[in-house]
Amino acid sequence: MSTMDCAGIREMIPEVASGRAGQAGAASVEAHAGSCEGCRAELALARLVYQSRPQAPAELADRIISTMRRDRRRLQRPWWGISAAAVAALALGIGITARPAADTLDLLDVEVALEDETELWLSDDGVLAGAPVFDALSDEALAELLDELQAIAPPGGQA
């Protein structure tokens, strides 16, 4: 017989079922469950819930971390930051929506748009300016911009 009543035991069951309880607590719950059918069933059920808990897919963390890096680059870039990307996306969006049935922006669309769209330009401070600057971008910088645009409008279409 345990000195603790069922209500007290049931408060402790989640910690015991998940192995978080201290030794003394676990021992008193086990002892009580040995002679109390209701608490025994509840302990078994809580163990089942704990043991069958879902796990995130293994690749989730990497996916979140790489999206987070892109997100932070986009928000913190000292020059041509979010405003420039937004301006470019807006400009590209105009070109893209003019094309039939192109309601999603994928990398291929952007590449095509950049090649075709000769009127695209943006300045260092993200304000539309009088001279095209895409020519001055390195391949790497251009790739980064495409990366950002994809983050803004991912292939799934969920911005």
Place this chain on the structure above:
Amino acid sequence: MTDEAPGAGRIPDSDLVERGRTGDESALGALVRRYQDAAFRVAVSITKDDDTALDAVQEAFLKAFRALEGFRGDASFRTWLLTITANEARGALRKANRRRETALELVEPIASRGPDPAERAVLADESERARTALGKLPEKQRMSVTLRIEEGMSFREVGEVIGSSEGAARVNYFHGIRRLRELME
């Protein structure tokens, strides 16, 4: 990883949050690895769909990290993150339900999706039965049970995540457990 015992010689959340605030991406990565499973469980408990849940979890982490400046250091990062996750998951579920309605697909509502009697016979496995039974509980009961047992949260923390008082979280938990036992009999 996520299930390591809290305080077992690991870097406290508050330190990782502080480092994350100053732009330390490895600290943010550590928080992702520490809480991705808990966040996924919260999200899937609401959406009952893995893909919708995964999107909600990713969005929740991004929003949390963007708002890290305004996060109070004395609050629990886990509770805060899981609250954001629950909100994201509810939003994603609403969106998914709207899409389903506008697509005029006559599918069973997601909240009552469960095995039919023929399938149920195949689900002899106790774990499967437990998850199926959990899926039949009202959302607040289900979340109270899973947050209390799977994440080891106090009723006060459970209440924060489900948007209820501590007392309501306790009532939801015990009602949920009782209903679960009935469903499992």
